[in-house]
Amino acid sequence: MSKRPNTEQRRAEIVSALQATIAECGYAKATIQLIAQKAGLSPGLLHYHFKTKGEILLELVKTLAGLSQQRYAVLAATAQTPEERLIAYINARLATGEGANPTAVAAWVMIGAEAVRQPEVRAIYQQAIGAEFALLQALLTDYLQTVGKPAGAVDRLAAGLLALMEGAFQLASAAPGMLPNGYAAAMAIAFVSGQLAAEP
Amino acid sequence: MSKRPNTEQRRAEIVSALQATIAECGYAKATIQLIAQKAGLSPGLLHYHFKTKGEILLELVKTLAGLSQQRYAVLAATAQTPEERLIAYINARLATGEGANPTAVAAWVMIGAEAVRQPEVRAIYQQAIGAEFALLQALLTDYLQTVGKPAGAVDRLAAGLLALMEGAFQLASAAPGMLPNGYAAAMAIAFVSGQLAAEP
Amino acid sequence: MSKRPNTEQRRAEIVSALQATIAECGYAKATIQLIAQKAGLSPGLLHYHFKTKGEILLELVKTLAGLSQQRYAVLAATAQTPEERLIAYINARLATGEGANPTAVAAWVMIGAEAVRQPEVRAIYQQAIGAEFALLQALLTDYLQTVGKPAGAVDRLAAGLLALMEGAFQLASAAPGMLPNGYAAAMAIAFVSGQLAAEP
Amino acid sequence: MSKRPNTEQRRAEIVSALQATIAECGYAKATIQLIAQKAGLSPGLLHYHFKTKGEILLELVKTLAGLSQQRYAVLAATAQTPEERLIAYINARLATGEGANPTAVAAWVMIGAEAVRQPEVRAIYQQAIGAEFALLQALLTDYLQTVGKPAGAVDRLAAGLLALMEGAFQLASAAPGMLPNGYAAAMAIAFVSGQLAAEP
DNA sequence: AATGAATGAGCATTCATTCAT
DNA sequence: AATGAATGAATGCTCATTCAT
Numbered sequence: 038m039s040k041r042p043n044t045e046q047r048r049a050e051i052v053s054a055l056q057a058t059i060a061e062c063g064y065a066k067a068t069i070q071l072i073a074q075k076a077g078l079s080p081g082l083l084h085y086h087f088k089t090k091g092e093i094l095l096e097l098v099k100t101l102a103g104l105s106q107q108r109y110a111v112l113a114a115t116a117q118t119p120e121e122r123l124i125a126y127i128n129a130r131l132a133t134g135e136g137a138n139p140t141a142v143a144a145w146v147m148i149g150a151e152a153v154r155q156p157e158v159r160a161i162y163q164q165a166i167g168a169e170f171a172l173l174q175a176l177l178t179d180y181l182q183t184v185g186k187p188a189g190a191v192d193r194l195a196a197g198l199l200a201l202m203e204g205a206f207q208l209a210s211a212a213p214g215m216l217p218n219g220y221a222a223a224m225a226i227a228f229v230s231g232q233l234a235a236e237p
Numbered sequence: 238m239s240k241r242p243n244t245e246q247r248r249a250e251i252v253s254a255l256q257a258t259i260a261e262c263g264y265a266k267a268t269i270q271l272i273a274q275k276a277g278l279s280p281g282l283l284h285y286h287f288k289t290k291g292e293i294l295l296e297l298v299k300t301l302a303g304l305s306q307q308r309y310a311v312l313a314a315t316a317q318t319p320e321e322r323l324i325a326y327i328n329a330r331l332a333t334g335e336g337a338n339p340t341a342v343a344a345w346v347m348i349g350a351e352a353v354r355q356p357e358v359r360a361i362y363q364q365a366i367g368a369e370f371a372l373l374q375a376l377l378t379d380y381l382q383t384v385g386k387p388a389g390a391v392d393r394l395a396a397g398l399l400a401l402m403e404g405a406f407q408l409a410s411a412a413p414g415m416l417p418n419g420y421a422a423a424m425a426i427a428f429v430s431g432q433l434a435a436e437p
Numbered sequence: 438m439s440k441r442p443n444t445e446q447r448r449a450e451i452v453s454a455l456q457a458t459i460a461e462c463g464y465a466k467a468t469i470q471l472i473a474q475k476a477g478l479s480p481g482l483l484h485y486h487f488k489t490k491g492e493i494l495l496e497l498v499k500t501l502a503g504l505s506q507q508r509y510a511v512l513a514a515t516a517q518t519p520e521e522r523l524i525a526y527i528n529a530r531l532a533t534g535e536g537a538n539p540t541a542v543a544a545w546v547m548i549g550a551e552a553v554r555q556p557e558v559r560a561i562y563q564q565a566i567g568a569e570f571a572l573l574q575a576l577l578t579d580y581l582q583t584v585g586k587p588a589g590a591v592d593r594l595a596a597g598l599l600a601l602m603e604g605a606f607q608l609a610s611a612a613p614g615m616l617p618n619g620y621a622a623a624m625a626i627a628f629v630s631g632q633l634a635a636e637p
Numbered sequence: 638m639s640k641r642p643n644t645e646q647r648r649a650e651i652v653s654a655l656q657a658t659i660a661e662c663g664y665a666k667a668t669i670q671l672i673a674q675k676a677g678l679s680p681g682l683l684h685y686h687f688k689t690k691g692e693i694l695l696e697l698v699k700t701l702a703g704l705s706q707q708r709y710a711v712l713a714a715t716a717q718t719p720e721e722r723l724i725a726y727i728n729a730r731l732a733t734g735e736g737a738n739p740t741a742v743a744a745w746v747m748i749g750a751e752a753v754r755q756p757e758v759r760a761i762y763q764q765a766i767g768a769e770f771a772l773l774q775a776l777l778t779d780y781l782q783t784v785g786k787p788a789g790a791v792d793r794l795a796a797g798l799l800a801l802m803e804g805a806f807q808l809a810s811a812a813p814g815m816l817p818n819g820y821a822a823a824m825a826i827a828f829v830s831g832q833l834a835a836e837p
Numbered sequence: 838a839a840t841g842a843a844t845g846a847g848c849a850t851t852c853a854t855t856c857a858t
Numbered sequence: 859a860a861t862g863a864a865t866g867a868a869t870g871c872t873c874a875t876t877c878a879t
Binding site: 639640641668669670680681684688689690 | 847848849850851852856857858
């Protein structure tokens with residue numbers, strides 16, 4: 038008698054199409070027409086499932102942030118020691134190669150730029166950044182404790198690692214191939230190790 | 238009697254107005270009307286001095302990149318040792334406080350996002366990144382030589398520092414106040430110091 | 438066992454939802470989705486019971502006009518003399534308080550505006566206005582006969598009363614609270630009484 | 638060196654085109670394209686001179702209200718006695734024939750409907766209604782004083798006249814030709830006269 | 838009878854660019 | 859050099875209507 042709702046699936050398709058489009062053209066040039074075309078849907082349908090274009094963006098940010106969380110859940114299960122966990126985390130986020138997702142990275146960079154000016158995007162972006170920051174703090178605290186080092190500078194250390202990661206995303210998208218291969222993960226790990234040697 | 242051309246001044250005013258506007262609204266929302274209004278000029282005049290909107294952006298990227306070079310010229314004159322030069326450089330780019338220029342930083346972040354998709358912007362962005370990278374390589378090479386360390390990992394070290402700086406810019410613009418005060422300069426310096434202790 | 442058609446009930450529900458919506462948002466903003474939502478039905482079902490949106494409007498006009506007729510049927514039964522009938526009629530249409538129906542009044546005003554441009558709405562609107570006009574003529578003729586006055590100006594008198602009533606509806610909807618309380622019914626009755634005294 | 642602004646003239650042309658369009662199609666169907674076409678201008682130009690469509694409407698309401706005021710200024714100069722002034726006023730607003738402006742009347746009716754739901758339109762509409770009401774009160778007070786009658790019911794009398802006038806506009810637009818010719822002005826005057834005879 | 842997804846034409850609005858002055 | 863009106867294509871969004879289920 039009634040139609041079965043397929044809203045969730047359609048919404049996912051649309052969000053996925055936005056990710057692809059935004060990675061390629063940026064948010065402003067990712068027009069509804071273009072997204073719809075990439076999703077194989079009619080423009081009107083996008084507004085049936087999402088009230089505004091901004092709402093699709095918000096959903097994408099949530100999805101991307103969730104992806105990061107999922108990766109952590111996976112790695113946390115595998116790694117044994119705090120050191121392994123930290124290194125696995127860094128590799129999961131920065132290592133190029135098999136698990137790398139350039140589209141998601143490029144989309145994330147565009148979202149970061151959008152966050153500078155759209156308060157609503159900024160709010161969710163900051164939520165994601167905050168979660169990542171807290172996770173890094175926890176991982177670092179565990180690690181430092183294991184090696185018998187004081188946890189004094191964990192905040193700044195975590196912030197530095199976060200900046201290194203975000204900067205690596207930016208440079209990978211806007212200046213691909215200009216920097217040494219695989220520098221980001223290596224340097225992030227070296228950064229942490231260096232701090233251990235340097236601290237009293 | 239003679240009409241002296243004020244083209245150069247006008248162009249500078251327009252570029253400056255674009256910087257202010259882009260920092261506030263992003264490039265896409267920085268309309269010719271808005272830029273003109275912020276510069277106190279008429280919209281038509283902008284197209285008299287610049288053929289297209291993109292041309293103004295290109296000029297801004299050059300200006301911003303040049304600003305960085307100028308800062309180096311200043312610091313290179315003051316600093317005595319390679320270590321002082323390196324630290325002065327890092328502080329010049331990352332230190333918050335007196336010399337800090339949030340508008341330029343925000344504009345640079347937006348330009349970085351624009352570089353992902355506009356090939357012409359990307360070209361100049363990469364030029365600026367390349368110059369910064371080369372400068373960092375030179376500073377690091379000098380420094381390592383002074384302390385008697387091998388210059389093997391200079392490339393990756395420079396790339397890591399560059400990423401940390403760009404990431405710090407991004408986070409300062411999109412998530413202001415979320416991270417510890419002054420972490421960026423401190424961590425950049427700690428990053429370099431740590432590598433010295435760690436390397437054989 | 439047998440499916441009894443609930444078409445008539447559904448149609449009434451839809452028309453009622455249109456009345457509520459039109460009173461609140463006007464006809465143009467009364468979208469099918471909104472009406473359906475207010476009726477607790479699905480949008481598709483509205484087009485099952487009515488071919489077009491305009492058809493629902495036409496039905497509403499008929500309903501509203503019929504309501505007026507019903508009120509007359511009720512009052513005609515109660516009132517004894519022509520004077521009582523006339524006053525009862527005026528009160529039924531204009532008196533504020535218990536019997537007042539602001540939603541119907543507001544909807545009627547919107548329909549009046551719609552009638553200016555939609556020929557099909559205009560036709561039914563005019564039918565309703567014509568019926569009211571005829572009723573007023575009859576009531577006035579009876580009344581004047583009773584008091585021994587010539588029925589010469591009955592047409593103009595009825596037209597004037599009609600205009601006063603429609604204008605009162607308009608002002609009640611678009612400028613509520615600006616005019617003295619209960620002025621409309623009082624002035625309509627005074628209007629009629631005045632004519633008796635004035636006529637030779 | 639510079640272009641001479643023609644903004645005021647263009648704005649007037651646009652408002653005039655809206656009046657013509659609104660009278661014919663109503664506000665919702667008066668699209669920017671249609672108005673522009675009727676004004677012989679490009680659609681974009683309408684948004685150069687007015688920020689939004691609603692702003693054009695607001696300007697039209699002001700214009701129409703101002704027209705009414707102007708008519709009073711003219712008639713006030715001509716008429717000698719309070720009675721003449723009152724009758725001249727009624728004729729100026731209601732008399733069909735030479736001075737009549739069906740386009741303005743139809744536009745006014747549509748605006749009245751729009752006022753029911755758009756708060757901003759309602760505010761200006763009520764301002765116009767309020768001015769007209771105050772004017773009627775003044776005219777009636779003067780008149781009643783002249784004929785030695787108490788001014789007790791001036792408010793309700795003025796409200797009744799106002800309703801009669803607005804209703805006459807509505808009926809003239811939505812049901813043209815259905816009512817006796819020239820009934821409105823005649824009945825308005827009869828209404829006032831009747832009250833004199835009736836009051837003690 | 839009923840659902841709700843889907844369509845596509847139409848809308849107000851924005852904006853880089855042009856041009857007459 | 860400078861102005862500001864003018865253009866028109868493009869965009870996000872709305873909505874009556876259709877249709878498979």
